[in-house]
Amino acid sequence: MSLSARRLDATDAAAFQALRLEGFRLQEREFRFAPEDEAGFALTDIGARLARDFVMGVFAGGRMIGVAGLTRFAGVKVRHKALLWGMYVRVEFRGSGAADMLMSAIVEHADGLVETITLTVIAENRRAIRFYERWGFAIHGVEPVSVKLPNGDYLGEALMIRRHEGATFGASAAVR
Numbered sequence: 001m002s003l004s005a006r007r008l009d010a011t012d013a014a015a016f017q018a019l020r021l022e023g024f025r026l027q028e029r030e031f032r033f034a035p036e037d038e039a040g041f042a043l044t045d046i047g048a049r050l051a052r053d054f055v056m057g058v059f060a061g062g063r064m065i066g067v068a069g070l071t072r073f074a075g076v077k078v079r080h081k082a083l084l085w086g087m088y089v090r091v092e093f094r095g096s097g098a099a100d101m102l103m104s105a106i107v108e109h110a111d112g113l114v115e116t117i118t119l120t121v122i123a124e125n126r127r128a129i130r131f132y133e134r135w136g137f138a139i140h141g142v143e144p145v146s147v148k149l150p151n152g153d154y155l156g157e158a159l160m161i162r163r164h165e166g167a168t169f170g171a172s173a174a175v176r
C-alpha cells in the first residue's frame, strides 16, 4: 500500500487523538504519557495545537498510520532549538519507511527554522534510539527514574540532540 505524508491541521484532530491514544495504550514502556493524559484534551485544544505546531502525519489508503510533531521553544535564549515529540508509527508499518517520511519532513522544516532538534526517549527503547541515531541524533545524558509505570517500574529517559548540519556554532557552542 502506498504511503503519503502531509502536515496536519485542525481538521485532523479526531484521527490524531485516536492514534495518540492507541500509541499510549499499546506502548506503555515506550511513552512517558498515559492514555488518560491525552483523553483529557478537548478536540478544539488538539486542533489548536495542530494549527500552531508543525505536526506531520503519514497515511496509508487515506488512514493515518503515523505521526510526529515539532515545537519550537519559546523565549529569546532558547528559540534556536525545537522539540521533537510524539513519534509513533503503527506496528504493522514499522520498517516500511513511514517513520523516515515523518522524520524527513520534520528535519527539512527544522533546518530552516532552528539550529538543534532535541527529544527524549525511554532509555531502554533501543529501536527508537537506533532510528534517531540513523537520523543524526546523539545521546547526551540519561535521566534515571524519570518515568514511573503503574506497576511500579521506573524507566530512564535519554536526551538526544541533532545539530542542523548547516548551522555555524562558536567555540562555546559545543554540546555538553
Ligand SMILES: CC(C)(COP(=O)(O)OP(=O)(O)OC[C@H]1O[C@@H](n2cnc3c(N)ncnc32)[C@H](O)[C@@H]1OP(=O)(O)O)[C@@H](O)C(=O)NCCC(=O)NCCS
Binding pocket: 023, 027, 030, 031, 086, 087, 088, 089, 090, 093, 094, 095, 096, 097, 098, 099, 100, 120, 121, 122, 125, 126, 127, 128, 130, 131, 134
Ligand atoms: C520509533 C518508531 C517511530 C521508529 O519507526 P520504525 O519504522 O520502527 O523505524 P525503522 O524500522 O525505520 O528503524 C528502526 C531501526 O532500529 C533497528 N532495530 C529494530 N529493532 C531493534 C532493537 N530491538 N534494538 C536495536 N535496534 C533495533 C532497525 O534495524 C532499524 O535500524 P536500521 O535502519 O539501521 O536497520 C517506531 O518503532 C514506533 O512507533 N515505536 C513505538 C513508539 C515509540 O517508541 N516512539 C518513540 C518515542 S520517543
